[in-house]
Structure formats: C-alpha cells, structure tokens
Amino acid sequence: MGxxxxxxxxxxxxxxxxxxxxxFLLTRALPGDPAAYFAGPAATAEAVxxxxxxxxxxxxxIVQFVRYIxxxxxxxxxxxLTTGQPVAAEIKRRLPASAELTLxxxxxxxxxAVPLGILAATQPGSLIDHACRVxxxxxxxxxxxxxxxxxxxxxxxxxxxxPAPLGRLDIFFSPPPQVxxxxxxxxxxxxxxxxxxxxxxxxxxxxLTLGIFSLAPIARMTRASMLAVLSSDFVRSARASGLSxxxxxVTYAFRNAMLPVITTLGMVFSFLLGANVLVEKVFxxxxxxxxxxxxxxASDFAPVQGFVLTMAIMYVALNLIIDILYGLIDPRMRxxx
Amino acid sequence: MSVAPALLVQNLSVxxxxxxxxxxxxxxxxxxxxxxxxxxxxxxxxxxKSVTAYAVMGIxxxxxxxxxxxxxxxxxxxxxxSNAAMSEVRGREIAMIFQNPRAxxxxxxxxxxxxxxxxxxxxxxxxxEAPERAVEMLRAVGIPDPSRRAKAYPFEMSGxxxxxxxxxxxxxxxxxxxIADEPTTGxxxxxxxxxxxxxxxxxxxxxxxxxxxxxxxxxxxxxxDRIAVMHAGHVIECAATRxxxxxxxxxxxxxxxxxxxxxxxxxxxxASIPGALPDLRRTDLPPCRYSERCPRKMTECDQPLPRSPxxxxxxxxxxxxLR
Numbered sequence: 001m002g003x004x005x006x007x008x009x010x011x012x013x014x015x016x017x018x019x020x021x022x023x024f025l026l027t028r029a030l031p032g033d034p035a036a037y038f039a040g041p042a043a044t045a046e047a048v049x050x051x052x053x054x055x056x057x058x059x060x061x062i063v064q065f066v067r068y069i070x071x072x073x074x075x076x077x078x079x080x081l082t083t084g085q086p087v088a089a090e091i092k093r094r095l096p097a098s099a100e101l102t103l104x105x106x107x108x109x110x111x112x113a114v115p116l117g118i119l120a121a122t123q124p125g126s127l128i129d130h131a132c133r134v135x136x137x138x139x140x141x142x143x144x145x146x147x148x149x150x151x152x153x154x155x156x157x158x159x160x161x162x163p164a165p166l167g168r169l170d171i172f173f174s175p176p177p178q179v180x181x182x183x184x185x186x187x188x189x190x191x192x193x194x195x196x197x198x199x200x201x202x203x204x205x206x207x208l209t210l211g212i213f214s215l216a217p218i219a220r221m222t223r224a225s226m227l228a229v230l231s232s233d234f235v236r237s238a239r240a241s242g243l244s245x246x247x248x249x250v251t252y253a254f255r256n257a258m259l260p261v262i263t264t265l266g267m268v269f270s271f272l273l274g275a276n277v278l279v280e281k282v283f284x285x286x287x288x289x290x291x292x293x294x295x296x297x298a299s300d301f302a303p304v305q306g307f308v309l310t311m312a313i314m315y316v317a318l319n320l321i322i323d324i325l326y327g328l329i330d331p332r333m334r335x336x337x
Numbered sequence: 338m339s340v341a342p343a344l345l346v347q348n349l350s351v352x353x354x355x356x357x358x359x360x361x362x363x364x365x366x367x368x369x370x371x372x373x374x375x376x377x378x379x380x381x382x383x384x385x386k387s388v389t390a391y392a393v394m395g396i397x398x399x400x401x402x403x404x405x406x407x408x409x410x411x412x413x414x415x416x417x418x419s420n421a422a423m424s425e426v427r428g429r430e431i432a433m434i435f436q437n438p439r440a441x442x443x444x445x446x447x448x449x450x451x452x453x454x455x456x457x458x459x460x461x462x463x464x465x466e467a468p469e470r471a472v473e474m475l476r477a478v479g480i481p482d483p484s485r486r487a488k489a490y491p492f493e494m495s496g497x498x499x500x501x502x503x504x505x506x507x508x509x510x511x512x513x514x515x516i517a518d519e520p521t522t523g524x525x526x527x528x529x530x531x532x533x534x535x536x537x538x539x540x541x542x543x544x545x546x547x548x549x550x551x552x553x554x555x556x557x558x559x560x561x562d563r564i565a566v567m568h569a570g571h572v573i574e575c576a577a578t579r580x581x582x583x584x585x586x587x588x589x590x591x592x593x594x595x596x597x598x599x600x601x602x603x604x605x606x607x608a609s610i611p612g613a614l615p616d617l618r619r620t621d622l623p624p625c626r627y628s629e630r631c632p633r634k635m636t637e638c639d640q641p642l643p644r645s646p647x648x649x650x651x652x653x654x655x656x657x658x659l660r
Contacts, residue, residue: 240427
C-alpha cells in the first residue's frame with residue numbers, strides 16, 4: 001500500500017509541473033491588458049506603460065516565468081491587482097468555504113444516488129427503477145444555476161424555510177474560531193450548537209443544488225455497474241451457496257460494483273468544482289469560485305493563476321485518494337503497484 | 338434403485354420469456370438421484386443441462402420461469418419453496434459448483450473469507466472460529482499450505498486451485514446433494530482427473546449424491562453410475578452407465594456414442610450427428626424434438642412422447658427405439 005501511494009505521488013509531480021506551465025501561459029494568453037485595466041480608462045499611454053514595467057509585464061515571457069517560479073517556491077502566488085491582497089492568503093481564506101460546500105454536495109448526492117442505483121439494479125423494471133431514470137434525467141437536464149434559483153424561490157421566497165442566500169452565516173452570527181475552516185466542524189469543536197444549526201441552514205440549499213447536479217452520473221453508474229456485477233458468475237455462485245441476499249447484494253456485489261462508481265465520483269467532483277463557480281454566485285457564497293470569476297473578468301491574472309493551480313492540486317490529490325481507495329477495495333490493484 | 342432418492346425431479350418445465358419470443362428451454366424433465374449415487378447429465382450445448390441445475394437450485398435468470406413440475410429434496414419441493422426456505426436449503430442441503438471456477442469466486446475477497454461466509458451462514462460456526470475452520474476445509478480439499486492460501490485471492494491461484502476452493506465452499510455445510518456443472522471445463526487434463534477424483538472421494542465418504550453435468554460422454558462413462566441424456570430440453574434416455582453404452586435405445590444416444598472421439602481411429606472415421614438442435618422459440622416444435630434429425634422417424638413420432646416414470650431402470654422417450 002505504501003508503495004502504491006509513493007508511486008502515485010511521484011507520478012503526480014510531472015502533472016503538477018505541466019499545470020504550472022500551462023496556467024502561466026494561459027493567463028498570459030488571456031485577452032485584455034491587465035496594465036490598461038489597472039490604470040483605469042482615463043490613464044495615458046505613458047501611465048499604462050509605467051504600470052506594465054512595474055508589474056514586470058514588459059519582460060520577455062521566459063523572464064516572467066522564472067520570476068513566477070521563484071515566487072511560487074516561496075508559496076507566493078502574487079497579489080491581486082484589484083484588491084492588492086496576496087492571492088495565497090485569499091485562497092486560504094476562501095477554499096474551506098468551497099470545500100465544505102462541495103463535499104457536502106457530494107455527500108448529499110451519494111446518499112441519494114447510491115441507494116437509488118442499487119435498488120434500481122436489484123429490481124429492474126420496478127417503480128423504483130423508473131423513478132431512478134426520471135431523477136437522473138431531470139438531474140442532467142437542469143442547469144445548476146437554475147436548480148439553485150428554483151430552490152431559493154421555493155424554500156426561501158415562497159415557504160420561508162431557508163434563510164436568505166447570503167453567504168455562509170446569518171449576519172447575527174460570527175464565525176467559529178478557525179480549526180479546519182469548515183464551519184460545521186469548527187462550530188462543533190467550539191461546542192456551539194446554535195452556530196452549527198445556523199451554518200447548516202445556510203449550507204442546505206447550495207449543497208442540495210450541487211447534489212441534484214451530481215446525482216445523475218453517480219446513480220446511473222451505480223445502477224449499470226450493479227447490474228453487470230449481479231449477473232456475473234461469482235454472484236450466481238454466491239447465491240447458489242445460500243448466502244443471504246443482503247450478503248450477496250452488499251458484501252459480494254456492491255463492493256465489486258463500487259470500483260467504477262469511485263471513478264465516477266472523481267469525475268463528478270471535478271464537475272462540481274466547475275459548478276461551484278455558478279452556485280457560489282447564486283448563493284453569494286464567499287468561496288474561491290466567485291473569487292476566480294471576479295478576477296477573470298478584471299483580467300487579474302495572479303488570482304486566476306492561483307485558482308487554476310489550486311484546482312489542479314486538488315484534482316491530483318483527489319485522484320491519489322481514488323487510487324488509494326481502489327487499492328483498499330481491489331487486491332489486484334495492490335499487486336500492480 | 339432400492340436406495341431412497343436424494344433428489345426426485347418430475348415433469349420440470351422451464352420457459353425463458355425473451356424479447357424474441359418464449360424459449361421452451363425444458364419440457365417435462367424427469368430424473369432421480371439416489372443417495373451416494375452419481376448421475377451424469379450429458380447433452381450438447383443448449384440442450385438444457387445447466388438450466389435444469391439452475392432451476393433445481395432456484396437461481397434461474399429473472400427471464401426464466403418454472404412452468405411446471407416438482408423437485409423433491411427430502412420432503413421439500415425446491416420448485417415451490419419460498420425464497421427464504423430456498424436460501425436456507427441452498428448451500429446447506431444442496432450445493433453447486435460451476436465451470437470456470439476463477440470467475441465463480443468473488444475476485445476481491447480472500448478465499449478463506451469466502452469459505453468462512455458459508456460456514457457462518459450454514460455450518461453453525463461462530464464468527465470467531467470460522468477462519469480456522471475455513472483453513473481446515475482448504476486442507477480437506479487438498480490445498481497445500483492451507484493457512485497461507487486462505488489469505489490468497491482467486492487471481493493469485495490456478496484454475497484447479499480455484500475449483501478446489503469452490504468445492505470447499507460447496508461441501509462446507511455437508512450437503513446431501515452436490516451439482517457439478519461442467520466442473521472441469523477450462524482445466525488441463527491432469528487437473529481434470531484430480532478434481533473428478535476429489536469429487537468422487539468426497540461423495541463416497543459422506544454418502545452425498547452427485548449430479549455431474551458434462552458434454553463429455555467419455556468422462557461421464559468413467560465417473561457416473563447412471564447417465565441421463567438430454568436433447569433440446571428433453572431427457573431422452575436415462576439408464577445405468579454400462580447399460581446405456583451397451584444397449585443404447587434412443588437413436589440420438591446411439592449416435593452420440595458412435596460420435597465419441599476415442600472410438601474413431603482417424604478424423605475421417607469420426608462420426609457426426611446430422612442437423613442441429615431445433616430453435617426452441619418455435620411454436621410448431623414437434624413432440625419429439627429429435628424427430629427432424631432422426632433417421633428412424635415414423636408417423637407415430639408426431640404423437641406426444643410416451644411417458645415413462647422417472648424411476649424406470651432404463652427410461653427412453655422414443656416411439657421407435659433401438660432393440
């Protein structure tokens with residue numbers, strides 16, 4: 001196992017180097033001139049040029065790149081042109097908000113999709129199978145911002161069950177002392193039940209929005225993979241040896257069917273990182289998605305670079321976790337390492 | 338035939354309802370297996386050998402439906418028993434091993450745990466003692482270094498080893514009836530013999546009855562006390578092995594025996610049976626499903642087949658049998 005983790009970690013190094021190079025080039029290739037934007041519409045050509053020199057944008061690409069790498073090695077992602085704040089600190093502040101939302105969204109969708117997929121596969125053609133089909137079709141065809149708006153309309157505006165979609169906490173509460181950056185966990189650590197409930201209330205609608213969005217691929221993959229496994233030889237022989245249907249379906253079939261589901265989870269997680277950008281806008285969530293969009297509109301390259309790099313690192317980490325899970329579930333993977 | 342039957346199957350009929358029509362896979366299949374006896378069911382691919390076994394075990398595909406008949410195991414009719422009753426009986430009273438043993442084992446569970454699962458379910462073995470007992474089972478089926486092998490996964494073992502594990506799982510609860518569905522397909526010849534020896538050794542030791550499904554008539558001749566020959570979902574002949582080989586009565590059996598390779602000196606002499614199995618989805622299947630291939634066909638052959646009891650010493654389903 002240790003071997004496998006080490007090998008995957010080493011394999012991640014070239015991808016990270018690639019990501020650093022590509023994000024650097026991409027942000028330089030973006031349309032719009034950061035110097036002109038920063039100088040403002042009334043600035044003279046000399047003023048713009050001055051800012052360009054100040055930002056180092058007049059240097060050849062390779063020089064800029066070397067400087068960027070140098071900064072990166074100190075954990076310095078540069079500073080935002082619009083706010084002047086260091087990007088690394090901003091991302092560190094906003095990442096937990098996005099991560100908490102995304103993980104809860106994934107949890108919600110797994111809690112619904114996996115049982116739904118299993119039931120649909122064990123009773124093909126039944127009511128629950130049709131329900132699964134309807135839910136997954138609806139899930140893929142509804143755009144995520146639309147689901148979010150509908151949920152706000154129904155549960156906040158019409159029914160008044162949910163609080164106003166204005167960020168992570170009602171203004172009457174102050175955030176818990178930071179330990180993990182996840183308000184749900186930090187409020188529990190602080191022993192503040194009211195705060196936990198308040199932050200959960202804020203989280204429910206956006207997490208549900210993300211959950212509905214990611215439901216479809218997980219439910220479909222669970223169903224398809226369970227169907228394939230349930231008709232395999234070893235499930236037949238497990239039935240023939242009289243194991244209870246719970247053991248057959250859960251211990252024998254589902255553990256085998258989980259492998260493709262986990263792969264799908266990885267993909268879904270990366271979709272969610274993208275969908276986050278929209279959901280954070282709709283719910284005024286102070287995450288890194290909304291941060292990146294604002295920076296992108298302002299041609300503010302340092303935050304964009306930092307955002308893409310963060311996402312890439314998360315994605316690599318996620319794939320590492322998936323590989324480890326694979327190894328835990330499937331002994332054949334351990335051998336390959 | 339003096340011994341009480343371990344399993345008595347009478348008039349078993351099975352249909353598969355598929356998109357392209359109803360497949361009448363089995364029609365009025367009857368046979369019996371006595372305690373300690375080995376019955377071979379032989380027939381070409383698609384003749385319904387495996388379907389018979391699956392129907393008796395209650396593990397047919399969802400598309401398969403038992404449309405009639407009984408299968409008495411002791412006092413219980415396996416075909417009308419509830420799911421709950423069947424899952425108590427399966428593995429405890431009647432067990433099955435399959436062809437392609439590597440695929441028949443759970444690929445991501447160690448073989449020791451798979452045996453332990455069955456022991457816990459059926460063998461009244463406490464959870465704590467199960468791993469130890471699983472190692473004993475592996476030793477009983479002749480696996481060297483069983484305590485190390487118990488931790489191995491199917492992909493780490495040879496096909497023959499996997500089949501031994503399957504056998505260990507099947508006999509874990511000391512069933513009175515074992516169905517072996519082509520247990521040696523895909524194994525090399527020496528392993529085949531070893532596996533067959535193991536099965537007969539275990540069954541003679543415990544008085545367990547065995548149904549041995551194969552398409553290999555020669556192998557059936559070596560291993561079985563009696564042979565039932567199947568063709569297109571019918572049992573067309575059933576007799577003691579020696580009797581069947583010396584005095585085959587059904588024309589198909591006679592052709593099968595003539596087509597057995599070791600009788601022919603070279604390829605030219607190797608006989609083959611003309612024609613193929615009829616399409617079982619047809620609605621105009623003749624009563625005798627061999628009649629369209631049969632050189633001895635008469636006008637009576639369009640009448641429903643003569644019924645003979647499942648326990649007859651030499652049963653044949655033919656209007657114009659040999660001798």
